[in-house]
Amino acid sequence: MVEARGSIPERVRRALYGLSRGQCYAPECDEPVVVLDGGEPVFVGEVAHIVAAVASGPRGGVDVPDRDAFENLLILCGRHHKIIDDVRTRDRYPVEVLREWKAKREAEIDTATREVLHGLGDLTVRLPDLLVQAFRDATAELSAAVDRLEATGQLNHDTAQLLHVALAGIGSAVPRVGDGVPGVKEAFEEVYAAAGGASFLGLPSADAYEVGPGVVQHLRGARCGHPSVICAILGRPAVVITADLWNGIARVGAGRPGGGVHGVGFPVHTAGSDQCYIGPAVDEVPTAGGSWRGGAMCRTEDGRWIWIPDLVFDPNNAGNADAAFSSQTALDLRLRLVGQIPLTEQEPRLPAAGRRRLTAELAKSEMTAIVAALAAERTAVPPELRWRLRGDQFALNDSWGASYGCVILAADGRPAIRGTLQLLMPSLMRAQQITSIVDIEFDFDGCNSVPCQPNAPVARRLSHAEIADFFITAWGLAFDVLPLALGERPGGDPGERPRADLYVINERGQNTGGERTFRLGDLVDLAAFGTTHKTHLSRLGIGVVGRGSLHERDVRDVVRQALVRSAEDAGFDAADLVTW
16 A cells, blocks of 8 residues: 555655665666556565564674664665575675665765654555655656746746656666567566566566567566566466576576577476466476477475476387397397486596496495396306406497496306496487496396297296396496496586386397297296287387486386386286286
């Protein structure tokens, strides 16, 4: 509620208008704190405390008689209010500096006026309305003065009209909501008003403009305490977000072409929500419209914004089934997980220190648990089982890759179970991502005392639970252990989605030739998934897009979903009913 003019002492009203001049108190700041919008003055500044209103606030430890007295108040723009109170910058603005700002701005106020201002009571709440009224009155007085000068002949009519136009246009240089892009004004004005309008969000700092998949307009900030952004994409309601969130989106992709809003898209409402203002308390915001498809901006514990893409399953993943596989003789069954991890470095490489770090990590006894678990009750596990650098001609152990092997031999010296780990640097085909591969292969003759019969179930087929456990452990190796060879974790948020391809491959299918062939069901017990009418099923495979390094419980859930999807893609009729 605006104060009636008669309730404001004349000298106080004049002092209010004079001391602010419609501007922030900060030195050399020309941000307006009172502007005209549609002919009406609007207070877009903020009333700030020099010594905080509470002892725990900025500069709150200083003793003052009345924290809400006029002597302890400043009139600031939203930007400077944030700067003087932010934990990272407040030390640059002690009480003495802020009092100097106030003294310089209010140097012409007489003592009597100060006393009246001090005694108005609840001044922190009433000051914005008092300033608006002073602004309105002063503008009206100037307009009346122009009329009097014209009436007395001291101004000609044309000059008087020019002055009236100038007075009516005070603040008109400030862009209006929705200006700059045809067709968005109504939507932008609606969300702007619903989110709090000028008194909460401040006025626009520039016209709206098109970027990426939508339209954006930046706001100066007012009572909300921070700059904000109105943004909208075609077919979605407009929304107001913090500039901090907008800047977080811009940083995704580390400045690469196609990153930022082009890849991530714009923040959008959640389904069924009428939320129009996404403020600082929100930690997760859905995004849409970008070339990287759906996802969400999420705030980390240290306050950074990162983009997490939606989880997508891709059945078209044949390309990685044999990628980077060596010329070692194929065994009977291969379990494979291929991780693809986006990077921000322009020329990533494996330094010698990183390879030593990975070798030391893989030398730990628990690193062979993935092989030992699958060997249990199939063959003896030697106590010296370790991951060792491979020495064959196809193994990369240099700046372009790392390759390790782990093998359990049968009594006749052939591999019974063989593991391979590979980390490969980007190639021309896969720029800016590393490829991390975990393979475990089985020779079932080597795992049994008697030879297996062709096209008949082998003894101790792998169960669906064993396969799931393999992929859960392999996920950690691919996304958390093998990348240790890069040294420190790459900086920045590459934006593009990580990917994991999961395969269960029959290496001796009926189309491979030779007398010793098997069906996939002869090597893996698939009964838990039901039955399928496919007679030449040689493998199960699925791509998981949008997930990289995860907590084990999350990996377990993703892997189980992926195996169910791969079984459904293969035609199994009860895959969704499987129990683990």
